[in-house]
Amino acid sequence: MSSYSIKDLEQLSGIKAHTLRIWEQRYNLLNPKRTDTNIRYYDDGDLKLILNVALLNDNGFKISKIASMSLSEMKEEVIRLTDRSLTHDDQVHALTICMIEMDEDRFDKVLTTNIIKIGFEQTMLNIIYPFLSKIGLLWQTGAINPAQEHFISNLVRQKLIVAIDGQIPSISGKKFLLFLPEGELHEISILFASYLIKSKGHKVIYLGQSTPKRDLDAVYDLVEPDYILTVMTSCPPDDSPQEYVDYLSTRFSKSQIFVSGYQVVGQDLQFGPNVKQFSYIREIKDVLEEIGQGILEK
Structure with missing residues (x-):
């Protein structure tokens, strides 16, 4: 299991560390752990949670409403939003969550839906490449392991090969x-x-x-x-x-x-x-x- 500082969460979610601290105190949104030397850190569950929170918040959900949701309700709402949203950032968020959870079916659906809506080239330029940049950031912070990177790279590679053959x-x-x-x-x-x-x-x-x-x-x-x-x-x-x-x-x-x-x-x-x-x-x-x-x- 990986561990993250609050600065890591800020970089990965786009939510300022100051805001995360306020949400943590006011809504008990995150559950930081502590090392033996009393240093605060966050785990994979916290990262997945905050990525979902960021996507919902970017789409107009108030933080008080988000904080009252169960994890399953939050995930269902995120899936509903990304199924109909054309916002590139939302799609990158969705792919990132799929990667962390190693959800191949969902990853394939997000990619296929975008290819149908905006075409293969624009999907690569506006969604896949920003997503791959985020993978680089996740790798630097230790948020993903080699298996996750290979998992995602092979899925993208498969899509490319099919498109090239056409x-x-x-x-x-x-x-x-x-x-x-x-x-x-x-x-x-x-x-x-x-x-x-x-x-x-x-x-x-x-x-x-x-x-x-x-x-x-x-x-x-x-x-x-x-x-x-x-x-x-x-x-x-x-x-x-x-x-x-x-x-x-x-x-x-x-x-x-x-x-x-x-x-x-x-x-x-x-x-x-x-x-x-x-x-x-x-x-x-x-x-x-x-x-x-x-x-x-x-």
Whole structure:
């Protein structure tokens, strides 16, 4: 079981610590525990409770009304609200609760409902990506364990693969080679990039996770892609980020290369003339628009 400070609850729920303390004293809303050294902390139950409270409060419920609800009444009201709400923050709250409870059916329903209402691309940009950012915060505070992270990542990955399979490239489309460097396993970003690229009629050669240099070299020589895209979240095992970017630029000099990730963005790296940095993977949309305009002009 995880433990949280009141500042953790503030970050995760968006409710100020001062307000949480007032609600705790006035309505007995939370039940803090104490360590052997008398330091106050909160547990998983408190976190789930305050996430539900935050969602209800954001939707106009007075705190006095919320405090009078049983846990089951609160959960039912939250489900009712998220089933009909189009507010992105509400949907992110709902997914967060599903993740903490590992409720796959509910998680799938929330995602599917949003895809139907606003489309797959907007669901990814406005709900999934903010949700994944929250996962990062939950990970930092110890609020989720590796099993929960894998559980959620695999559910999102499944949705992406289904969406990608539904896209058909055109004969006039360009060739994009997508991969992650050796040792890199977080592929949600390049899967989403693959979806965006294929949705515009281009062809994707997808190598996926942890691609060794020798395999990348072999595939490149075989398919001769117009564009290469990769994300560097962790440092490649045999190179510094700068060395790896230099290798990409030199070895694949005939292709336009796009790089992103924590090891690239804001790291003051030097890029060759055929390398462009993306701060966010969704910036590939701008490139796709430029390519589309070029094809139309021809």
